[in-house]
Amino acid sequence: MSFVHLHSHTHYSLLDGAAKIKDMVQRAGELNMPALAITDHGNLFGAVEFYKTCRAHGIKPILGMEAYIAPRERGLRQKVEGEKDAYHLVLLAKNNTGIRNLIKLSSIAFLEGVYYKPRIDFEVLARHAEGLIATSACMSGQIAHKLRTDRKDEAIAHAEKYLQLFGDDFYFEVQNHHIPDELAVYPKVYDLAREMGVKVVATNDTHYLHHGDDKAHDILICLQTGKDRDDPNRMRYGTTELYMKSPDEMFQVFKDKPHVLENTMEIFEKIDAELDFDRRLIPRFPIDAGEGDISESDYLRKLAMEGARRHYPSLGKEVVERMDYELGIIEKMGFAGYFLIVQDFINAARERDIPVGLGRGSAAGSLVAYSLGITDVDPLKYDLLFERFLNPERISMPDIDVDFCVERRDEVLEYVRDKYGRRNVAQIITFGTMGSKSVVRDVSRVLKVPLQTADAIAKMIPLEGNSPIPLKRAFEEVPELKELTQNDDPVMRELVEYSMTLEGIARHNSTHAAGVIIAPTDITDYAPLCKSSQGDIVTQWTMGYCEEVGLLKMDFLGLRNLTVIKKAVDMIRERHDPEFDIRNIPLDDEKTFELYGKGLTTGVFQFESSGMQEYLKKLKPSRVEDLIAMNALYRPGPMDLIDDFIDRKYGRKEIHYLHPKLEPILKETYGIMVYQEQVMRIVSDLAGFTLAEADLMRRAMGKKKADVMQEQRQKFIDGCVANEIDKKTAASIFDHIEKFARYGFNKSHSAAYALISYQTAYLKAHYTAEFMAANLTSEITKLDRVKVLMSECNKMGIKINPPDINYSVADFKPLDAQTIAFGMAAIKNVGGNAIRSLVAEREENGKFETLFDVTRRVDLRQVNKKVLEGLALAGALDSLKGNRAQLFMAVETAIDFGQSVQSRLLQNKDQISLFGEGGDGPTMEISEPPLPDVPDWDTNEKLKKELEMIGFYISGHPLDDFLPIVNLYSTDLTPFTHSDEKTAPTNGQQTPRVLYICGQITGMRTRYDSKNQKMAFVQIKSYDHDFDAVVFSSVFPQCEPFLKQGQIVYVKAGLNGDLNSDTIRIRVDAMYSPGQVPAQFTESMKLTIPGNLLTNDTLYHLKLTFASVPGTQKVYWNFDLSPDAAIAMRSAKNGVKLTLPTLQKLADILGYENIHIKRIERG
Known part of the structure; x- marks a missing residue:
């Protein structure tokens, strides 16, 4: 018995399909099926991938979707009594017209009909029914639903409408997944089919590949609905039969009605639909009417030669020959319009003072691109080759990627939409998949695995570059993960099994960071559209597939x-x-x-x-x-x-x-x-x-x-x-x-x-404060990067002042060559409107003197209670009268005061001068309330609140008293973590596996291990890094005295995983008090005295320092007399006994860079 699956969901039925296209097609091949349909819910996300994969496997692809049909008009976004929000209808492309109409219908559903689901209605279906085969779908189809609810007349009415649209290409669909409702309804479907003369076709509602995959699929349903697996009220399919069955299995299910299987072959024989991969869809460039009747090629030549004359006034032979050569190839390959489009939006950006990159990729090798202003790199000066960019021997679309200012990229997109038509321009979709780390977390959530356990397992998965390795490799290569696969705990076994099954499944869609399509006409003439999770109109096909069907793709990248x-x-x-x-x-x-x-x-x-x-x-x-x-x-x-x-x-x-x-x-x-x-x-x-x-x-x-x-x-x-x-x-x-x-x-x-x-290096060398302020502003939401840049400022002698309501603006701002004011936009709860209000008032009427001065002068709808509390906690109100605790406690009183003053002023605005200054009329002297009589917070409390509001410490750091331990005894992780170039190699340096860390405990949780012994999970924050530490029971007794919230500790630890994560995972081997470290961990000390410090004063202070701390620790000296001469020696007398204060004195005299500690490696 031959049979073709006509109702198949891939993982592009997001969080409802558990089958990847490659696996599904491969399975169809194993079952010797001549064809296979794709019918994802309301979309065509996988259509091109499915088509190409089927062709590669010698299987006929049947493109379709399971459409959602609105009960009334598609734009009606409300419940309709007695009706479902949307019904199902399977639509299959019979021919190329059918493909085009599928594209139109899916696009309209997403752009016009979304109400929980992307819906079409009968009116729009009637407009785009040509070339389509329709089946009445599953139990959620209109026919089955009306029969199930004993509304046969309505079922007949719907069937008649579909027969009117599709004629012999409309089929009743039956399924048998051993669900009671199905078994009850489908006899009625057969009866109605006989009455109306409609053929019946059998399908299996395929959502996964194999029998037994239903449990993993059930996890997806829980993720889609946001429910735990054991929630009794959640959605369930109630069957284990939604897999890709073999023809024999389907025959067993429908052996009493074999004709419904034969009808799948009838539909298969009707299908003659192909995607076109041989076209190039480049829009025409709109040339100004003032240019007369001129072709794109001639207009391009005109603009290019004008640009060449600006760069090379003499237009030498080399330039003319190269221009003729490039323009000839561009014209021959039909890409003149492409170059005109690109130069137009780039020059439009420059006219709007939007920064554009100098060039990106191989386009910088084109003299035409340079002459048009597309690039700003002279290809003749640097011997760059045009053929590396556009090769006449290899016909393919040119690819000019353009970098724009990251903050204003959207303005360029808007210009392109206005120029070429909003229906003709769209961004490109991309899909977020369930990677190895995220799938573990997702499955854990549904199985109610404790968050800390799930997080610990996910963090054990190593990275390769910036991406976690696949689970199969992780479970083979990481011993702790390998143990999970042999765990007796049934939940852990399920976590492993389901995570492996669901890894790589599409989870959601979003907007591609750069890709933009510009089409000659409405994009839906060529490709389907939808709205991404961010609300952008995007193609339903990813970048590569859009290019394969001939659409013109541009990359508009935002470069920080x-x-x-x-x-x-x-x-x-x-x-x-x-x-x-x-x-x-x-x-x-x-x-x-x-x-x-x-x-x-x-x-x-x-x-x-x-x-x-x-x-x-x-x-x-x-x-x-x-x-x-x-x-x-x-x-x-x-x-x-x-x-x-x-x-x-x-x-x-x-x-x-x-x-x-x-x-x-x-x-x-x-x-x-x-x-x-x-x-x-x-x-x-x-x-x-x-x-x-x-x-x-x-x-x-x-x-x-x-x-x-x-x-x-x-x-x-x-x-x-x-x-x-x-x-x-x-x-x-x-x-x-x-x-x-x-x-x-x-x-x-x-x-x-x-x-x-x-350019950036020149700015840093000549205008350091301006460059570093701009850099800090650009990274204002990335705390780790802000820390790195602030540290760099410190090294360069540039002070970062804490945020100050009387000096700061939204951005970081240089006050002079050595000082930068902290940007207020970095403070939590302080938004742009509030900052603009504060700065405008300050610039117009002068600095603020008190908190009450602020509240009576600014717009309190913008500068509200949350804003003022945030400013107080961050220390941004320190320049006002009062201490931080007083200012914070007074916010509510100050707002009441400000509202009262502004209200009275508004009522008497024609008679009263608020401040008793100027004018001839009466004045209103208003006394400010007193600040509350409370003591200021101590330093640690202030720093804690700064951390809450800014994400890091600004006026100080809890580790400031332990700088010698941080700088001299701790592992320097900078070579491995400090830059934003995450994929950069580390110059052959091996990642350290044992770390020594000085930090503060910021979080802690104790528990009992499998042997009922105490262990702990601890969060530690150093100057530059956050650590998730596990303290196993074997070392817990030694560490227990130090395990207190806020405690400063010195830790020896093993590295678990890598150093590329925002939080570094470590395994604690031992903990110490930082005060113990110099005595316990110093084998010897080497002091380097550079020539510029080799003075009597330096030597005198060193002598005094050492005289006060005699001991047994060795001291070596290195005198750098000149670049070519140095003297090394060891103290002849007894050594020293190092302490924190001693090391701090030495650092004050020589600087940390000239002190080198040989550390004792302790357990």
Whole structure:
């Protein structure tokens, strides 16, 4: 018996389908099915993926959806008595017209008919019924529902409407999942079918693949409905039969009605629908009528040559030939309109003073793009290649990605919508899937696994780069997780099983961070639309699938560093030079390269990871080309060449070329292949390939196909021999190129980003306070980054003043070259409107003197109780009369006072002067209430409240009294965690597995382990990091005296997992009082005295310090007399007995950087 599944839900029926498309199609193949339908709930999210996967497996794809039908008009968003909110109807595309109508219907449902579900109605279905086959769906279909509720007349009326629309392409649908309601209703369906002459088709309502997957699917239902599994009132399917059954299984279910199975084959035979992957849907660019009757190609040439003249006034031969060449290829490939569209929205952004990046990706290799203002990197100066961007030998859509200021990217999108039509422009969908960590947490929530346990399990899953590894690997590689798979606890076994089953399932949709579609006409002529979880109108198909059906995709990226540059430049113009232009800075600035050479690049775009900083100190770059090369080399693979690159730069290694013709190509990078463009040049100049052919060869190398590589190898050698290069040398060069192709980088991208980096470094070198203030503002919501940047300010001698109502604005703001005012926008509960109100009043009428002065002058609808309490707790009211406790306690009284004053003033506004100043009329003198008579909070209480309101300490830190322990005895995690370049390598440094930490206990929970012994879970906060610590029962007795909320502790711990998380997981081995550390953990101390500190005064103070603490700990001295001369010695007399105060005195004399402790490794 042949049978085809016509009612199948994939995981794109979000949180209701538990089958991934690849697995579903593979299963259909195993069951020897000739075809398979996809009918997700109301959407076409998986249509293209499903279509392509079916074709790849030799299965006919049937595109469809299980539509939601509104009981009345689709726009009616209210309950209808006696009706469901939405009924189901299965729609299948019979032909290409049917595909187009499915796209229209699904789009209309999402954009016009959402009421709990995306719904259509009969009116819109009638408009788009052509080319569709319809079945009456499951028990939630109108026919079955009306028959079940004994409303046969209504069932007939609905059936007649569908017959009128679809004729012989309308079928009654029956299912048998051994559900009582089904068994009761479907005899009535058969009877009605006979009465009305409608054919019946059998389906299985497939939501998962295999028998037994129902329990994992039930977890999804709980997630969808927000219920626990054991909630007696939650939604349940009540059957275990919603899996992909074999034809034989379906025959067993419907053996008394075999014709309903045969009818699935009838529908299969009717299907002749194909997606079109051979079109290119580029919209026409609207050329101004004033340009006359001019083609897109001619208009592009006109604009491009005008731009070229601005860059190259003399228009030399090289420029003209390159422009003619590029424009010819662009015109031949039909991309003139594309370039016009891109240059238009980029130039529109610049006209609106929205920062635009210098270039991104291979587009920087185009002279036309440079001339149009699309990029701002001279491809001739940096020898960038057009063919790396657009290859006439490889027909594909061009790809110009554009960076915009992250705060104003949406304005550019709005411009594009207005220009090309709102129906023609949409952002692109993306799907959040249940990754290994998140699926553990989700399943745990449904199974009521304690939050701490779920969190601990999730945190054990290691990261690979920024992503957690798959569960299968985690359960194999992590011993603690492996134990879970052998756990006797049934809930733990279920957690493992269901998490493995559901991993990778789509959980929700959202808006892609960059992708935008611009179509020639309404996008729904080509692809379905919906609304993302953020409310944006987006395509239902992801970026890759939109491109595959021919739609024009643009990437509008938000780049934070462009925002930083803009904010810094604005402050520079306001404070220093009104004419300052970042585009005109010199590219050979000594101070900027000195900053790079010292590795002072925290906050500098692309160059701030600690590993990069170490390499920069060795390289000491002296030209932009060095930065371009380092940006390309500093990534896994080519990193191994960096030391060689540096040695060659300084002549410590000989530069050797396999052939003299390589020298002009590789000289810039000291004989090392760094860029893909160099490969293309070598292949072109030595073997006679065109640059387009050279690019094809480069791509082939990256794919590592042996037969293709052998063919390319022979072609290269033959070409070299024709150019008088011997065969052996040619073969050696090819082998060298082939090895390099694994890690070569795009020079165009590297050049553009290196130049942006240079701009940020120039700002940091010359306008440090402005640059750091702009950086801090851009990261204001990321506490870890704010901490890093504030630490950098401290190192550079820039003080960050606490927030102050009389000086601060929303953003961080430089007060002078050495001082930055904290931004009030970082304070919890203090919103933009409140800040604007405070700042406007302060600027107009002067500083505030008291809290009551504030409340009588500002708009209390904006500056309300929560705002004022937040400001008080954060210390932002410290410049007013009174202490913090008084100010906080007085907020309510102050608001009452302010409201009273403003009300009286409003009533008497024509007669009374509020402050008794100016005017000739009477004045209203109002006495301020007294502040409450309460003592100020102590330092720890103030810091605790600052932490609550800002997320970190600002006026001090609980660890300030223990700085020697923090700086001299604790593990420095900065090389592994301090930058925002999370994927950056760490210069070969091994992640430490044993950590020494000085921190404060901020949270604690004790429990009993399986042996009924006490253990604890503890949260510890150091200066820069948060730790989740487990104290096992074996060490609990030693640690117990220190386990108190707020306690400062010194911890030896093992690292569990990695250092890339916001919270670092550790296993405590021992705890100590910080005061004990110098005595217990010091084997010896080395003091370095640099030449500038080698004075009688320094030596005298050192002598006094040591005389007061005699002991047995060894002291070594290192006198740095000059860069080339140093003297090392050990104290001849007895050593010292180090204490916290002693170490602090030494730090005051020499600085922590000149004190080195050899730590005793204790248990």
